[in-house]
Amino acid sequence: MATAEDTLVRFVVGFDASQIPADVRAVAREACLDCLGVMLAGSRQAPAVKVHEQLRRHGSGHAASVVGTALRASPMDAALANGTAAHALDYDDMGAFGHPSAVLLPAVLAVGESLDASGEQLLAAYAVGFEVGAALNKGLGISRGESGLHTTGMIGVFAATAAVSRLLGLTEEQVKHAMGVAASTPAGLVQNFGTHTKSLHAGMAARNAVMAATLAADGFTSNPAFLEGAGAMLAVYGKADTARLRANLEGLGTVWQMSVALTLKRFPCCGSTHAAINAVRAMFEAAPVPLDDIEQIEVGELPPASHVLLYPDPATGLQGKFSIEFATARALCDHGDITVESFADDAVSEPAYRDLLSKVRVAVGSKWNHGTEATFEDTTVTLRLKDGSVLSESVNRYAMPGTRKAPLDTAAIREKFEANCRRAGLESDALYERWSDIGAIGSVRDALAATAPVAV
Template sequence: MSVTEEIAAFLSGANREDIPSTAIAPAKRHVIDTLGVAVGGRQTALAQPLAKTFPRGADGESFLWDGSGRTNAGDAALINGTLAHSLDFDDGGVALTPMHPSSPVLPAVWALCESAGRSGQDALAAYIFGVEVECKMAGAVSLAHYDHGWHATAVLGAFGAVSAASWLLGLNLEQIRTAIGITASMTGGLRANFGTMTKPLHAGLAARNGVMAARLAAAGWSASQNILETKKGFFDVFGCGEVSELNLGKPFHFDSPGVSLKRFPSCSATHHCIEAMLALKQEYGIGADQIDSIHCGVNVISHQALRKEPQAASAEEARFSLHFTLSMILLEGSVELKHFVPTMLARDDVRALMEKISVGVHPDLATLESKKRDFGEVAVTLKDGRKLSHRATRVRGRAPLFLTDADVDAKFLGCAEPALGVEKARGLLTALRRLESQEHLRSLLPAAYGLAR
């Protein structure tokens, strides 16, 4: 059985009852987390040009997560997906190939569920099925795919989105294979756009393309029936290596090994060194005025993603900067959303400290395979001549240090309250906690926002 057929067979035979409770509980946390960071995204710089480009009004198939109105399902998936990835605070996969699973899949699911009047239980099931496909693909493809410059959230995320959409639309096996074939010709996303507004757009495009491909397949469109493995097909062209079987649902990825949630609002490549710097500050009580220099050692893939220049000109660039995030720890004691603003980037003490920080590939992490034993090491030289260092091998939010329900609630409110106000943010959180009891998803968000259906 080809991989394309394996995915189609899995989805065409999948039922809500197939999902174990051990996968449902973490999936609900990720739904809440994704909606929270998307609502927070309404305050980012990209929200205004996004609104100018994609009109919205009182009518339309699907509601926009920032509360700005409704639009067609495809545009809603694109807008919500872009917002969900705009803060780079959305969840991450645990496969060797790094990606953000929820920002491409959940917006596609939500848009179609609202359009078709589907329930909260259907939405949760479709979301789990979509994440299952993209995360198993991320675990199966060669890391060379990512190393070559492809953004896996954009490329593999589109297959997660179309998988979820295909299940929701009830496509048969042949139609699902067609939808996958269509998606393969629409997918893309280059890592050279990291640190710009176009990176979060990748997630939005993946979500929209999943909706479009599934609808085209349902309407009778044609495409290759084995696009993933055929010569000049997806695996071949995108440098994925040999992929033989995904083992979908055996177990579900949400069950084991799990999907990570972010504790820090910056690129995942910064997180090991953030943990290391926090440990050094806690152990030695060091402050910014004591620093002579700091060097960060990371894996070769993380080094590709991170900024090498000390200064950052925008919040988008700062999210990929160890110079900035470590400066925040030393000057502000933490790394929080409130720090990623122009006034902070322009502060003289911040800019001066950023110049003292450098980033390089750790000699033990110079090969692609070395990412399997990932860590981040921070070496500090103080003005009095002392040299301190710490190697962080664990990151909060990743296995085995997954965030709890209480952690996710606090993160959600931290993202949503500045954008919506305390009352609406807490009301939205309460509504999302009752997702499974929602008979028609179309009314959930407007009701939480205090708007008409």
């Protein structure tokens, strides 16, 4: 009987890319475009800028672009910088294993550019890597991060290692060694949410994936039983259910997760706040909300992953991205129109916001806090007004805008991309035309050159 490792590496090496379903290809194209835009905007954020400063001091090579800058670096360093930038705003996509594209795209861009691969090769590698990550996440049983581990870093490194191994054309034996190297690198603590380090989780996973695959290509060895071994991933981090792991991996190539699991973010903050923001937005779309008349704000039925919302009274805009209290009060202040600018540091001290924040009550806690089997799909925001009237809206987090049940349309995806290009100081039209269909790109190297700022 094939081991979990055997099944995984056979898919990475042997799957015929022409058999990737059309709907999966379509989602992959949208996700790569969206992530590139977020990466460009994120390149101006403090976490990415600080990594860029490190590269200037200690840089090692010129084979790959640091997106949104004139910097060049080794593929490993470029993956680190671009992964950090992609996750810096928490505006990158989510689903299946945390934030897939913020790890996958930086890794395949860095290696793809060094090889001058085609966009079609990148798309295939991205899709293969995504499905490996999704299958591992389900199979290992750590999808909720309830151990305090951030699945973007924990699972993302395996997904990206699979993608880079595919790009490099590794053999099955080499992929096993690459995955074995990757298995000694998973990292990321939920406790670091709301700090620069959260975005570094994606950057480190992308860098480590490039390291693992390129080392394996050079003959570097590891223990090939990286999943089922006595001290391997399943035993150390997973649910120790070999049948579950094998069953999920055996679906690779026939059961596709991307077309059902990947959400493009409408708002630049933790996904566990989005249903509440959408609920406030729906209230304003129905009728004006009298903010001065609000006596109490209740938020209930938080999603199971709400343990990542660490800051009831955030001190910075970055902490505000991981606060259900901030998200709800800020959404009311901004009439549901939450943008990157909503998380400026001065937003946490604005008097109107502070007044609303004092009225927020989280009525139903999460599984993390209460130890119950909370499986809420709807998040409800209720406003109790001073005259005794009540306004209430519920939003299903699995069917809200951006999910596969209510996907962002082409116009919304383009609008987001263009806004993010502007945040990076770049003209968007040419970039959109070049990157809106990654599979049609002839030379990744040429396409990435267009993401550098124009010298003046």
